[in-house]
Amino acid sequence: MINRRDFGKISLGAGLVATMARPAWAASAADTAVKAAQQYKGRTITIVWEAGLQSLDPTHFSGPKWKELTGMDVKVVEVATAEMFTKIMQDYRSGAGAYDALNVIPAWMPDLAQAGALEVLDPYVEKYGYASELQTIAPTYRDNQMKVRGKIYGFPDDGDVFLMYYRRDLFEDPAVQKAFKEKTGKDLAVPKTWADFDVVGAGLTDVLKDKGIYGASFFRQPPYAMYMFEERFRNEGGKFFDADTMKATINSDVGVKVFTAMRNENKFMPPGVEQFGFVENLATFLQGQSAMTISWPPYGRWAEGYGTDQEALNWVPKTTIAGKVGYALPPGGHPELAAGFALSISSTSKNKDAAYLFIQWLNSEDVSRQRVQLPYTLRDPFRDSHYTDSGYLALWPNAKDYLAALKRASQTGLLDLSLLQTDKYEEVMRQAISKLWAGDDPKTILDAAAAEWNDITQKIGIDKQKTVYTAWAAESGAYPKT
Amino acid sequence: MKDVPFHRRKETKLVLRYLIAMVLVIIFVFPIYWLFAISFKTPGEIFSFPPVWYPKSIQFNNYAVLFKDGDAKTVGNSLVLSSVSTFFAMIFGTIAAYSLARFKTGGENLGVWIISQRMMPPVAIAFPIFLFYVWLGWVDTYIGLIILYTAFSLPYVIWMMRGYIEEIPLELEESALIDGCNRWEVLWKVVFPMARSGLFATAVFTFVFSWNDFLFALVLTRTEVTTYTVQVTHYFGGQSNFWSKIAAMSVLGTIPVFITVATLQRYLVRGISMGAVKG
Numbered sequence: 001m002i003n004r005r006d007f008g009k010i011s012l013g014a015g016l017v018a019t020m021a022r023p024a025w026a027a028s029a030a031d032t033a034v035k036a037a038q039q040y041k042g043r044t045i046t047i048v049w050e051a052g053l054q055s056l057d058p059t060h061f062s063g064p065k066w067k068e069l070t071g072m073d074v075k076v077v078e079v080a081t082a083e084m085f086t087k088i089m090q091d092y093r094s095g096a097g098a099y100d101a102l103n104v105i106p107a108w109m110p111d112l113a114q115a116g117a118l119e120v121l122d123p124y125v126e127k128y129g130y131a132s133e134l135q136t137i138a139p140t141y142r143d144n145q146m147k148v149r150g151k152i153y154g155f156p157d158d159g160d161v162f163l164m165y166y167r168r169d170l171f172e173d174p175a176v177q178k179a180f181k182e183k184t185g186k187d188l189a190v191p192k193t194w195a196d197f198d199v200v201g202a203g204l205t206d207v208l209k210d211k212g213i214y215g216a217s218f219f220r221q222p223p224y225a226m227y228m229f230e231e232r233f234r235n236e237g238g239k240f241f242d243a244d245t246m247k248a249t250i251n252s253d254v255g256v257k258v259f260t261a262m263r264n265e266n267k268f269m270p271p272g273v274e275q276f277g278f279v280e281n282l283a284t285f286l287q288g289q290s291a292m293t294i295s296w297p298p299y300g301r302w303a304e305g306y307g308t309d310q311e312a313l314n315w316v317p318k319t320t321i322a323g324k325v326g327y328a329l330p331p332g333g334h335p336e337l338a339a340g341f342a343l344s345i346s347s348t349s350k351n352k353d354a355a356y357l358f359i360q361w362l363n364s365e366d367v368s369r370q371r372v373q374l375p376y377t378l379r380d381p382f383r384d385s386h387y388t389d390s391g392y393l394a395l396w397p398n399a400k401d402y403l404a405a406l407k408r409a410s411q412t413g414l415l416d417l418s419l420l421q422t423d424k425y426e427e428v429m430r431q432a433i434s435k436l437w438a439g440d441d442p443k444t445i446l447d448a449a450a451a452e453w454n455d456i457t458q459k460i461g462i463d464k465q466k467t468v469y470t471a472w473a474a475e476s477g478a479y480p481k482t
Numbered sequence: 483m484k485d486v487p488f489h490r491r492k493e494t495k496l497v498l499r500y501l502i503a504m505v506l507v508i509i510f511v512f513p514i515y516w517l518f519a520i521s522f523k524t525p526g527e528i529f530s531f532p533p534v535w536y537p538k539s540i541q542f543n544n545y546a547v548l549f550k551d552g553d554a555k556t557v558g559n560s561l562v563l564s565s566v567s568t569f570f571a572m573i574f575g576t577i578a579a580y581s582l583a584r585f586k587t588g589g590e591n592l593g594v595w596i597i598s599q600r601m602m603p604p605v606a607i608a609f610p611i612f613l614f615y616v617w618l619g620w621v622d623t624y625i626g627l628i629i630l631y632t633a634f635s636l637p638y639v640i641w642m643m644r645g646y647i648e649e650i651p652l653e654l655e656e657s658a659l660i661d662g663c664n665r666w667e668v669l670w671k672v673v674f675p676m677a678r679s680g681l682f683a684t685a686v687f688t689f690v691f692s693w694n695d696f697l698f699a700l701v702l703t704r705t706e707v708t709t710y711t712v713q714v715t716h717y718f719g720g721q722s723n724f725w726s727k728i729a730a731m732s733v734l735g736t737i738p739v740f741i742t743v744a745t746l747q748r749y750l751v752r753g754i755s756m757g758a759v760k761g
Contacts, residue, residue, distance in 0.1 A: 051716035
């Protein structure tokens, strides 16, 4: 069995061969970065990375590879996601300059850029000839997760997006189709709208519950459900704010409809679904106990068993549904990008050029193609070429369907709400969702949440926030283009 | 209604009392049992529904991984930081407490002012301390956290030890002084032995406070002196929760405190029942 170290070595070898095999006249962004970085041999750059699986990329793969190519060490500071913003801001405010390169969740960018914590990358992009390769990042990420006020502050580096995963074998089973038709009077099909989803989910639970299978299961813990609400609310026509007054409009009829439906749907999902997090929901789906679910791309890989024999992934429940999974866009057709990561440079770094070259190399076409295929690091495809890469397409029998769904998502995805002090607004939403699961009235919850949002906006400054919101709402992925 | 004999009523009450005690024990012990159980389970058992109540076979992989990847070092860091800071806090705190108790240093209100420092929310000073430590170059160093934990524990030690020392009859110290002891010898030969239970009880609580610290460890460490409390958070990701590692690391983090409390239990009970916490 290949363990993670072996995989790292194999990938390293393949990468080196690929890099060396390129003709001199076609220097890629990766080649350029390596060549320019060799002058910094012996230096160490420090990069902040999400703790856990994500950090296996720089510690096992890209860090050692960069060292081999340039002689530079990469020191990885692992930080839990929830603490990353604070750590980055704290380092900036103190002027410590302890971090050179950063992983930044794109929704934080306005705050970090406004504070001055991030280095503007345009001059480096020009200096090291990265502009053309940057353009080959898939549209939703490129157009939404790279710039603040027209300047580049980060390179989109993770194709996080929600997809719907469904049990193809059940949807194609004539007996299930017949029973479903008898129960609901409708043909069984993968739902394209939330109204369809309610019918299909409830119907499948009725048909399959005796076999221990529910129509659907979702992660419902507030930090996850918050993203699901954001996505669905906009797909159903909701807007977060009145663009003129900056009054929150999450308590509109659409908001109440979405909240009410979310709670009602729990009734046909497994017991205790309100407490399901990423892993509990994954276990439910992989053990064949739900017919549909929505999540980030790793669900699709792990459902097929890709890489789950590796030590780093031994915590992933064994899949019982490999070869039986279908991939689709979630109802509404505009999936939430939901977090993601961009690579940035700390404005207080003492090794800006060296750190920049490292992130250019990481993010480049050559190297990112290898990184998104590492089974253990959770970096998801985010470049046009990732979706059509022959190596990726061959990883499991229906990888082509998975990559095709991701490609569609990369064209229609919705950007996370991204304002000044976004986390304060998100915290209100997380609390609202907790109250929803506790059984409070949806309208009352959302009225209170909207009032809290208005208070936050008031404190930040209505005009100040309006400028940021207006710029955000003008992004291609802010609201669905009908 | 038929009268129930007295001895039967007594037996029923006893049985009831034992039943309630058993239920309470199960309620309080179950989370600890569950933590241990998960740490020995396979990933499949962790996610089973209905739950697997006990691991089918005890396997130590979850622990082995922590040692292999070097994560277990963070428990060692916690041990060093908590032990050394407790040692210094006890030394300086006891001397200060003696001064307050016997010489009324700073007047009657100094003790109250000192303990009030312990009531300050740590988050209020976290960032100023971080800035100061950046300036000193103490971020991510043992010395930085040891000094901080010592300083943060001192008010508690002083307050507790002052109470214990005040309970020691003054006549004993006066006799020792008449016999030719100086103040340091009085402290060493009379006060310390007499307040032994209080010393151990205070040391245990001080150790536990430092052991449990999360905030300062999070703010003031990066990679070198990460403590186990911070390390546990590294196992929670947006798209991954390493429950087996979380459980195994939590067990490793529980053992030193468990051993400390179990070893010093008899002093702990006596210490708590005398001195300042007696009310």
